[in-house]
Amino acid sequence: MYKEVHEPMDIAEADKRAEEAVSLQEGNEPLEEFARTQALKKHKWDLLTKMFYDPDGAVAHKRNEDNKKDGGKSRVVVEERLGTPNTSGDGPSGMNVDEKYEPLAPEYWKQPFLDLKELHVLKMPRVLQSLFYLLQYEREQIAEHDTNKLDFKKAKSLIGDDLFERMSQYNPLGSRE
Secondary structure, X not given: OHHHHHHHHHHHHHHHHHHHHHXXXXXXXXXXXXHHHHHHHHHHHHHHHOOOOOHHHHHHHHHHHHHHHHOOOOOOEOOOOOOOOOOOOEOHHHOEOEOOOOOOOOOOOHXXXXXXXXXXXXXXXXXXXXXXXXXXXXXXXXXXXXOOOEOHHHHHHHOOHHHHHHHHHOOOOOOOO
16 A cells, blocks of 8 residues: 555655755755765655654654644544454554545654564565664674575564664665765
């Protein structure tokens, strides 16, 4: 559901916010085309990674939601579930399915990702293993002894705030800052 409905909204919102951040401010010289493109990519990446880890933004977002809720504009939870007797209002992976989706909400994906720790078997372990390698985890931390096979028990213990911090600090553009 996210890929079809909400991803285009997130991308559009990220584009809009990145354009605002990179736009010419008074007294500054305009950026060259390459520098502007790189700055746009960096701002969009920062916005998208905050969906996993942004403690300050999550607190501010929660405060704003509470203010909206207290103002009489409480969210309506969609309870329609097809083919299942569960009407708790939880969508896939425990995410609340709201009538109004908030694009780029801080830490939106954090809880569903933390729910992986409760699983006993993982369908595609290479995806998680690749994430750990990409974020500079050592093979001994995530793989079985003397193999390259993911040890899910070890990997589960690493899923937490340190992983989210590393995800937020990862720089895919290759520049050192």
